[in-house]
Amino acid sequence: MKTYFNNYSDTMEINVLRLDHRLKRDARITTHVCLTSRAFGASKIYLSGEEDEKLMKNVKDLVARWGGNFQIEYKKNYVNLIEEWQAGGGEVIHLTMYGSQVQDIIDEIKESPKNKLIIVGGSRVPTKVYKKSDYNVSITKQPHSEVSSLAIFQHMLLDGAEFDLKFDDAVFEVVPTAEGKKVNIKENGKNSIKK
Amino acid sequence: MKTYFNNYSDTMEINVLRLDHRLKRDARITTHVCLTSRAFGASKIYLSGEEDEKLMKNVKDLVARWGGNFQIEYKKNYVNLIEEWQAGGGEVIHLTMYGSQVQDIIDEIKESPKNKLIIVGGSRVPTKVYKKSDYNVSITKQPHSEVSSLAIFQHMLLDGAEFDLKFDDAVFEVVPTAEGKKVNIKENGKNSIKK
Numbered sequence: 411m412k413t414y415f416n417n418y419s420d421t422m423e424i425n426v427l428r429l430d431h432r433l434k435r436d437a438r439i440t441t442h443v444c445l446t447s448r449a450f451g452a453s454k455i456y457l458s459g460e461e462d463e464k465l466m467k468n469v470k471d472l473v474a475r476w477g478g479n480f481q482i483e484y485k486k487n488y489v490n491l492i493e494e495w496q497a498g499g500g501e502v503i504h505l506t507m508y509g510s511q512v513q514d515i516i517d518e519i520k521e522s523p524k525n526k527l528i529i530v531g532g533s534r535v536p537t538k539v540y541k542k543s544d545y546n547v548s549i550t551k552q553p554h555s556e557v558s559s560l561a562i563f564q565h566m567l568l569d570g571a572e573f574d575l576k577f578d579d580a581v582f583e584v585v586p587t588a589e590g591k592k593v594n595i596k597e598n599g600k601n602s603i604k605k
Numbered sequence: 606m607k608t609y610f611n612n613y614s615d616t617m618e619i620n621v622l623r624l625d626h627r628l629k630r631d632a633r634i635t636t637h638v639c640l641t642s643r644a645f646g647a648s649k650i651y652l653s654g655e656e657d658e659k660l661m662k663n664v665k666d667l668v669a670r671w672g673g674n675f676q677i678e679y680k681k682n683y684v685n686l687i688e689e690w691q692a693g694g695g696e697v698i699h700l701t702m703y704g705s706q707v708q709d710i711i712d713e714i715k716e717s718p719k720n721k722l723i724i725v726g727g728s729r730v731p732t733k734v735y736k737k738s739d740y741n742v743s744i745t746k747q748p749h750s751e752v753s754s755l756a757i758f759q760h761m762l763l764d765g766a767e768f769d770l771k772f773d774d775a776v777f778e779v780v781p782t783a784e785g786k787k788v789n790i791k792e793n794g795k796n797s798i799k800k
Binding site: 506512541553555561577584 | 644671702740746754760782785788
C-alpha cells in the first residue's frame with residue numbers, strides 16, 4: 411500500500427482549494443468540504459470567496475480534538491495559488507460535472523507522483539479555472555455535490571488508503587463497533603471509553 | 606458488470622432514508638444527500654424530520670431535467686419504514702462514524718442480493734436506529750459528512766457501476782470534455798449543444 415503525505419508519509423501531498431465560499435449560504439457545505447478533505451487524506455485546504463473566521467475556527471477546533479495536522483487558510487487570490495502550485499511542480503485537478511470522466515482519467519493522475527491541488531467550485535466557476543487546471547474531472551455526469559465529488563475523487567486517488575490513515579495526538583478516537591457508539595477519550599495522559 | 610434497479614435494471618433496489626431534516630439549517634445538505642443518492646444509483650429517498658415541500662419540489666424539478674425516475678417522499682414515521690423494509694425481505698444499513706468499518710464489511714453486504722435501505726442521520730440518531738439496522742457502517746472513523754459517506758458507500762456497493770448508469774428522458778445531458786462545458790439539450794424532439 412502506498413502512503414500519503416498528510417503529515418504521516420512522504421509520497422504525495424494533497425491540498426484542496428474551495429472556490430467562492432459565501433458566508434451564510436455555504437457555511438455547512440464548506441465545513442463538510444473541509445472535513446471530507448481531511449478524512450480522505452488532504453493535508454491542507456485553502457478557502458476562497460468570503461472570509462469566514464468562525465468556520466475556520468470550528469474546523470481548527472475539530473482538528474485539535476480528532477488529531478492530525480490538517481491546515482486551513484484563507485486565500486483571497488486563488489489564481490496566484492494555482493500558478494504557484496504549478497510553478498512548484500504540482501498539478502491541479504478541477505472537479506466539475508462537465509469534465510473528463512474520472513474512471514477514464516484516474517489511472518493517469520495516480521501514476522504521476524506530482525503533488526495534487528484539487529479544486530472544488532462554487533455556484534459559477536470562471537472559465538480561467540477550467541483553462542488553468544491540468545485536469546477537469548467529472549464524478550458521474552449528473553449533478554450532485556462538491557462534497558461527494560471530493561470524497562470519491564480522493565478515495566479513488568488513494569485507492570482506499572484513507573481507511574488506514576493515522577491522526578496523531580487525537581483526544582477522540584472511535585472504536586468501531588457493529589452496534590452502538592464507542593469512543594476512546596485521551597486526556598491528561600489517561601484513556602477513558604465513552605459509550 | 607452487474608446492473609442495478611434504479612428503473613433501469615433488475616437486481617437490487619437501493620433506497621435512502623434521511624433522518625431528522627430541519628427546514629432552514631439542513632436545506633442544502635439534504636438536497637446534496639438527495640442528489641448524491643440519485644447519481645450513485647438509488648431509486649428513491651425518504652425524508653424524515655421536518656417536512657420540506659420546497660426542497661422536494663426542487664429535487665423533482667431537477668429529476669425532470671436530468672432524467673431517470675428517482676422518487677422522493679416524506680415519511681414522518683421512519684420506524685415503520687424500517688420495519689416494513691425488513692418485513693419485505695430488505696436489509697437496512699445505517700451509516701455512522703461509530704459503526705463497523707466499511708472496508709471490512711462491504712463484501713458481505715454486496716454478496717447479499719437483498720434490497721438495501723441506507724440510512725443517513727441527522728445531528729443525533731436515536732439508539733433504536735442502531736439497534737434496528739442490520740448493519741451500522743462507518744466510512745472512515747473520522748467526522749466528515751453524510752454526503753461523502755453516502756457517496757462512498759454507494760460507490761463501493763455498486764463497484765463503480767454508477768459511472769455507467771443511464772437516466773432516461775433527460776433534457777440535459779453532459780458531454781464530457783477535458784476543457785470547458787458542453788451540454789446536450791433535448792427539447793421538443795430536437796437536440797442542441799450548449800457550451
